[in-house]
Amino acid sequence: MPTNNKSINRRDWLRATALFTGGLTILPSMLQGLQAKAAGIAALKDPATSSLQDIPADVISPMGDSTVVRTTTASSLQADALAEPRIPGVLKARLFANENPFGPSSPAKKAMIESMDSGYQYPFMLLRDLEAKICAYEGIDAKMLMTSAGSSPLLLGTALTLLGNGGNIVSADPTYDDLPTRGEKIKATWIKVPLKSDYTHDLDAMEKAINADTKLVYICNPNNPTGTIVDTAALKAFCERVSKKVPVFVDEAYIDYLPDPAATTLIDSVKKGQNIIIARTFSKVYGLAGLRIGYVIAQPAMIERLGNYSATGGYALSLPAITAALASYNDKGYIDEVKKKMVASKQFLYDTLKSEGYTYIPSYTNFVMFPLKMEGQRFVEEMNKRGVGLRNWKLNNQDWCRISIGRMDEMQAFAAAFKELS
Incomplete structure (x- = not known):
């Protein structure tokens, strides 16, 4: 079946989706060779995008904590x-x-091994079980949740969704630079706000930095690379004010290491209707970084928008990853x-x-x-x-x-x- 920028067969879709999201472990050279196809799939999701040239290939390359070499600002990732x-x-x-x-936990390891017998099946039903488990624990509707192969595809999807037409993103400096760096590559501007003297976020300065062109505010809490946290009451008040003007992305990748994550998370603010996107991952405390599984929680309308650029669902996640996450979640x-x-x-x-x-x-x-x-x-x-x-x-x-x-x-x-x- 011939393909072009406007058509792609199902087998190519499945293969490219797996590569795009990191659902399979592959050689970097293989990934580079298929970046153009992955970009084409993302472009096809949006009828307004008519050319692969609209999305630079290096926007799609994985930018996890240690996956690619790149030279950025002095305060950014160096090695x-x-x-x-x-x-x-x-x-x-x-x-x-x-x-x-x-x-990974012992139950997670056992679950992964046992899942091999079902390796010929698409894991749709098992993924529904995992999503139902997360929704039940957090007290959210299924339409507020999106799972994917780690948080990186979701960060990319957010950049393409909210920064694809330019504008700027406001964040602390230094912070985890995956999302803002991707934004810069699609012609958005990154407004960097220095940390305070104690290396915590300067929320007041970040709020003042927001202008008419701001499309997103990014907060990593706890922050990477400093390991500091934002005062919870101050952060909730900040998000309540700011989210009325612009979406706020709160990256909670490391929140499970806190003594009381439930008291710190901004998920309750999302449940109150605020325009906040919360990112979580199984890559850190759950020990599943190599399996690639994570999720975001946001308003249903935002989840729907992010879905246009984030390959999700049973085609994006591997069976071992889902079974491991299901076995270890909230253990x-x-x-x-x-x-x-x-x-x-x-x-x-x-x-x-x-x-x-x-x-x-x-x-x-x-x-x-x-x-x-x-x-x-x-x-x-x-x-x-x-x-x-x-x-x-x-x-x-x-x-x-x-x-x-x-x-x-x-x-x-x-x-x-x-x-x-x-």
Whole structure:
């Protein structure tokens, strides 16, 4: 069957959807080779989009926490290439991607293995079960939920939906830059508002930065890379005011690491009718980063709009990912155990930094930022030579390291290497 910009057969749709959303693990070179087809599918979703040239190919390439190399502003991601060590040898400590090194829960692993017998089936019904479970727990209508292969496709869908015709996006600086960077690539403007002296969001300054061209406000809470949180009462008041003028996207990827996520989330604000988009992922505390599954909660009208650009549903998510998420969702015992181990490893890190005369930003997440006493890229490379993978930033004319919290053996490997350089 011949294809062009206006037609694509079902098999190509399924294949491209899986690649577009990250539902399958593939080689980066394969992904690059099919970016144009994925862009075409996104374009076909919107009748107003008539040419693939309207959506740059690099907008669609995955931009997770450590997937592609890119050069952005000084405060943006600096070392995405560290997905693999740059020198021969064994990586003793993988501390650059904010993953949960304790892995999926035992029920999740068991569910994934058992799901293989049904691998020939599309997982429509199982996905409905997962979505029903999330809706029941959060007390929301099914029309307020959209699942996808991790949060990255949903961030992309939001950028294309709200920033596709230009305008600007307001966010803190630094913050997780996936959504605003994608916005810039489709000709939107990114208004960056510096963090306060305590490295938290300056909500007052962000509100003042909003203008007639603002199409979206992005807040990552807890924030990546600083690990800080926004005062809940202040954030809720901010969103109530601002969402009347412009949508607010609150990225809650790390919220499960907080002592009481339910008291911090903005989902209740969405339930009150506010124009807020909440992003959640199974990539962090649930340990399913490699399986790619996440979701957003928003008003039904917004969910419908995002659906035009976000490949979702049974074609986008793999059966193992859905079964693992279903088995581990809201598993309090498992989550508490992960957080307990994370806290112990983080305290070990704090003690190590203090003993070597270093300070750090107190973190509410599974990663910590601390200022360096040498050039950041050199520090990362030297630690890499010692088998420890890390990330570096430039913030306020100071070199910083962001270290993900690993298993205790990984933190000990960090400490041994760090003491050789500190």
